[in-house]
Every structure is written in structure tokens, then in C-alpha cells.
Amino acid sequence: MNFLKLFATVSVVGAALAGAAPQARAEDSSDPIRIVTNDWTSQIVLSNIVGQLLESLGNTVEYRSSDGQLQYTAMANNDMDFQVEVWEGSQSESFNKALQQGLVDLGAHTAVTREDWWYPEYVKEVCPGLPDWKALDACAEKFATAETGTKGRFVGPPAAWGKHYAERIQALKMNFQEVPVGQAATLWAELQSAYDRKEPIVLFNWTPNFIEAKFKGEFVEFPEFDAACFKDPAWGQNPDAIYDCGAPASGYLKKAASPAFETKWPGAFAVLKKVNFTNPEIAAAAAMVDVDGMSPEEAAEKWISDNEATWKAWVE
Known part of the structure; x- marks a missing residue:
């Protein structure tokens, strides 16, 4: 200053x-x-x-x-x-x-706060069953790009933010691939581009954030968070993996x-x-x-x- x-x-x-x-x-x-x-x-x-x-x-x-x-x-x-x-x-x-x-x-x-996968409201029109994560996974091909082949693309946060989303995808056996961005501004550029064309997109978002005042949307609902999810493979849906849950909702x-x-x-x-x-x-x-x-x-x-x-x- x-x-x-x-x-x-x-x-x-x-x-x-x-x-x-x-x-x-x-x-x-x-x-x-x-x-x-x-x-x-x-x-x-x-x-x-x-x-x-x-x-x-x-x-x-x-x-x-x-x-x-x-x-x-x-x-x-x-x-x-x-x-x-x-x-x-x-x-x-x-x-x-x-x-x-x-x-x-x-x-x-x-x-x-909440930090997790998020989609603009219009995506529900092409992927019935949202916000449930299983419904999202069933629609994975609708989110596919040339970069991800038949897998759905999840636009992830910068790698340094430590979110473990690739591990979550593997633990829940989802047909998605995380494509992390280099900076937060790229998330909003990707969202605006998809929004303008009404293309399916799922990306990392958080609240509180200015996005909630500009775009209507929802967080994907994954299995409810528990601290054991990050430490104990026996907890949750996959007995052989950790990170098989969503983030804290509050x-x-x-x-x-x-x-x-x-x-x-x-x-x-x-x-x-x-x-x-x-x-x-x-x-x-x-x-x-x-x-x-x-x-x-x-x-x-x-x-x-x-x-x-x-x-x-x-x-x-």
C-alpha cells in the first residue's frame, strides 16, 4: 500500500x-x-x-x-x-x-465453510439424481473431454491445497479424473466458459465465496465426513482405502x-x-x-x- x-x-x-x-x-x-x-x-x-x-x-x-x-x-x-x-x-x-x-x-x-465438488444448477438437467455422488458417477461420460477420454473431468484446485481428490476418486471407484488448475482464477474461467455454453462441468468450489452471489449451484453429496475417513481404511465404503468420504459440510x-x-x-x-x-x-x-x-x-x-x-x- x-x-x-x-x-x-x-x-x-x-x-x-x-x-x-x-x-x-x-x-x-x-x-x-x-x-x-x-x-x-x-x-x-x-x-x-x-x-x-x-x-x-x-x-x-x-x-x-x-x-x-x-x-x-x-x-x-x-x-x-x-x-x-x-x-x-x-x-x-x-x-x-x-x-x-x-x-x-x-x-x-x-x-x-464447505470445500468440495460443485456444479452449476443447470447440470441437473443432463444428470438426473444430483446432488448424489453415485448419480454423478453414472453420468461421468457427459463430463468427459479429449483430455480425460471416457472418464469424466473434475476440475480440481491447485495441487498445493492438499485436497486428496485423486485418492477419493480411486477409493470410491469413480469413473472420473481430476484435472487440477494452477491457480484459483482458472477455476472461475473454466466455470464461466462452461456456463456460457451450458456445458456440463463439475469443479472444486468453496463457501464463503463470491461465486455463490454470481452462480446458482450445489455441492455434490458424498458419504458424510468422519475423521476416521482420512486415517482408517476399515471406515467407510471401501475397506481397503482412506479418503472415501466428502468434506465437512459445516x-x-x-x-x-x-x-x-x-x-x-x-x-x-x-x-x-x-x-x-x-x-x-x-x-x-x-x-x-x-x-x-x-x-x-x-x-x-x-x-x-x-x-x-x-x-x-x-x-x-
């Missing part, structure tokens, strides 16, 4: 804080708080929202891009300091492992901090514990970038300007 934008944001927040009692900054370290950013829109915008709020309160902030799984090891080692979006469906394994190494769980947002969205955070920045720590976003707030924040064409920094500034009643409670 350039100086003029920072000054404008500080002015907006500072005016709103007049008469309030923000957390004391004197005890906080002058070292920069290293906020993790990932490769999807809502996480980047929310990171900028909390970063701009912390800057307005006197802290110094840096943004550090990181892999969705390796970030938690880095945070446990105090190499990065704060993550605003911890997704249960894709990050719980690496998150829980890092908790054993000292990572701090800062609590859950009001927002609940997963958590948490925040996390480095072990040293509370000691170095106690004022900022108290603020971040209270940061709390809802599903509509997150979807709207992402839409400002993915639909309206703003930069993440601009979207964060607008969100702060439009949602004083929400964030003021965090800093008081």
Missing part, C-alpha cells in the same frame, strides 16, 4: 475511533507483524483488512505469501505471525500438527498466531482474538475484487469504510 492510501485508511479508522478506547500500543514491539497471505481472494482481502486496522492503531505490518500447508510450520517456528483464514476442509491436518509445535489457535469466525474457519505473538504484540493479539467475519461479509469482500475489479488493498479500504460497526468492536 502506498503512503497516500495508508494515510487515507488511517484517517478513516482514526476518525471512527475518536472517543473509543483502543488497545494500548505502547507495550507492542515495533517489529513488523508478518501476516500470511495465500492464493485465494477472500484470504488476501481479509488479511489486508486486519493489516490496515493494525497499522491504523500503530503497529507495523508486512504481508508474507505462503503455501497453504507449509505456512503452519513457518508460523509455529515464529517465521510468520498471523493467519486470518484457517480452513478445516483443506488445512486441518497441517494446522493440527502445528498446534502440537506451539502454533496458537485464536478461535473461530462465525462463518462456516467446517470451521479459524485464526492462528505464532507462539511469540502474544508476548511481542499483546495489544494487537487482543484485537485479533476478537476479529470475526460472517459468510456474507467474506463473500462480499471477495466479490469486490473478483466481480467489481478492485485490488485487494482497495477492497479492504472499502470494507473498513462500510463496516465500522463491525470492526470498531474489535479494537475497543
